[in-house]
Amino acid sequence: MSVSTEKIYKEVFSYCEKEGLIQKLKESLAFPEEQQFNKLNISKEGLDLIDAVHCVNDKRRTKVFLEEINKYVFSKSVVVEGGIGTGILSFFASTKTPYVYGFEINPTIFELAEKIKKYLTTKHIFPSIAPSFSLKDAIKSKPPEKIDVIISENIYTGMFFEKQVQIVNNFVPNLKKGGVVIPNKLESFIILSQTVLPKGTENKDLFVPTPERGISFKYKTLSKAISYDLINFKVHSRLDINKRLSMIITGDGEINSIIIYSEVIMPSGKVIKRKDADFLNSDIIIAIQPSLKVLKGDTINVHLAYKYGSNPKNARISINKKL
């Protein structure tokens, strides 16, 4: 009998709840997201255990990923997941095919996924075998065979901090013709803004409005949103972005920040838009100092250059009035 997306969600969520992890997550929400991401060393250690739990807690995000797996994983599909977290996506894939392989870099998170796997096995969730998990770096590991479906949710707005591109680049040469990558693409947008920022804010400081943490910022947008990047995960991508844009000012004000938001595009065409999820894809606000006074109709030259997976503090951002 097939296992529904709801059933797998309920099982994994209630396991985390019983272990006190949802409570710990709620306590961690007292701190701003940027504080959490600034202290991580994702290249070496991945995310924190609580971030992996946060992914599951973000039901709107998880539901879309599970639905895509439901559409694209069949009884003989070979599935590889880079960064399993609690294992929820691989578990669901394993209800459909015996050939599921997952990689996780963080030992504590790996241990949690192994425990949940044991628990689900006792509940006879997997019709043949449970997924095979390895405690390895998904950027360096070879998949065991040619792949039908790559799953990787190592996405951060603007493709800062997380290593989605590097992970998918590693697996994509082993994707069979006609294979699928979940998600398929990431599109990022920029808006020039006048934001009410805390005193003492420095150039390129990061702020993340997050309703679940009760954190919001007052701002006036000074331009329309412009799409500045579209990453296609089905092909080998370059590891950085270097973009020059010309943006028209829509009202008088003072640019002291840029707002970046991203949309996650699935193989089915479904899009997780701005504000469609709780943890995935929050808007980010990057401070621009010194600020720049502008008038409606001005043209602003924007230069944006950074490595995917890096901290916004290390980005090159310049904003100048076109004379």
Ligand SMILES: C[S@@+](CC[C@H](N)C(=O)[O-])C[C@H]1O[C@@H](n2cnc3c(N)ncnc32)[C@H](O)[C@@H]1O
């Ligand atoms: C955002 S979570 C997503 C977890 C899970 N796929 C889900 O959707 O719920 C990303 C996971 O990838 C792991 N990770 C990050 N970089 C990794 C790498 N290079 N190799 C393997 N795992 C990695 C993190 O530790 C974290 O558990």
